[in-house]
Amino acid sequence: MDIIISGLLFMILLCRFDITLGKQCVKHDNCICVFDDDSGMIDLSSIGRTDGTPYFLDIPSSTDDFQYSYNPCGSFDEVSCIGVAACQYSPYQFIGYDIGVPDKVSFNYDGLNVIAQYSSADGVRNSFVTLLCDPGATSPGLDVTGELETTKYYMTLTAAAACPVPSPFPSLSSSSGLSGGSVLLIIFFVLLAVYIAAGVAFNKFKRGANGKELVPNLGFWATLPGLIKDGTRFVLSKVCKGRVTYEPV
Template identity: 70%
Template sequence: MIDLSSVGNTDGNPLFYDLPSTLDEFLYSYNPCGPFTELTCVDVAACQYSPYYYTGYDIGVPDKVSFNYDGLNVIANYVSQDGTRQSFITLVCDPGAATPSLDVMGESTTTQYYMTLTSAAACPVPSPFGSSGGISGGSVLLIIFFVLLAVYLATGVAFNKFRRSASGKELIPNLNFWTELPALVRDGVKYSLSLVCKRKSGYGAV
């Protein structure tokens, strides 16, 4: 899980403003988590600005973003409001980068724009539910087991108390079974070990 909530402005201005590109002559602005407005770019996450025509182009809005993993980094894919342009922001984890930085490649192909955000905020943080994002199957089975055990004990004790007028250890449901269980387990272990020892000793001559 990556949390970018600490990165970006919330006052309607972009964190990165009019940065030059390595591929074209446009300037680019970007704000990771909050919308901003720049000229004709209204409530966007990313804007391409032409210094010659004084025009801004929406290249991604914050409510149209998806995240993908390329095997090394997470990539944020923003889509413009009209769906015609896309921005791909590669999120690079750098624990020592207290101040985030943005490298702008620009328009690599028509209507597709590429940037790289380097920040400590791009580093994974532990998920409260583990790596799968949910409770594991083993945890679910344990929860079910203990819930059923509690229901079994509560029902058994209530039945023995009110229907059989039992008291003390007689309240325990199926008392004879639980009393004999340790001996049964012991016998089972002994039997299993005896089979293992016989296999290790090999076969007799025919």
């Protein structure tokens, strides 16, 4: 029974942190992703050019000899890069490589920032653009790390447009099925019901218990409020006073 209790308490902790574990930024279009917890959206449309030229042109890399061009949302052409969102350009060979097209973009939230991932038309190369929020940025900036791994390219876009803003779109969380926390809560209550039913049956038919003695692990549940109280006092004394005081025994 103690193992079951531990499992139930673990499920409660997992449910408590559901928002952090499950949050994602779901693609709405090539410019926008919407957070599935209704906390807003990221909209790059203000810095995505539509005239066939990149917003960022031939930015040098900090790790290789190539230059990189990038345009959120829309496509551009540069030498042999045709209809791309990101291009790797060699100023020595005068050749460009498709490292991402706008239609093949996905958005991922790593707990701190949204990362826009672009795949090339043939699916071989991938660019990862970290969207760094800076509400005070007067103009967006692009830092290019370059090709850290073969066919994988890394950049950081710093801009006010990378900051979450309120979303006018319908709630994604209400139409996307059960969240991770909902599933965990269902599992928790099912396990709780099984635990109580199995414990009562065991105490009644195997131990011949009656009344409150039918409650499984009665001693544990009777002492639990006191344990919680003592634990709370201990934590508060550490946080609020910077020291722990104990009552004399």
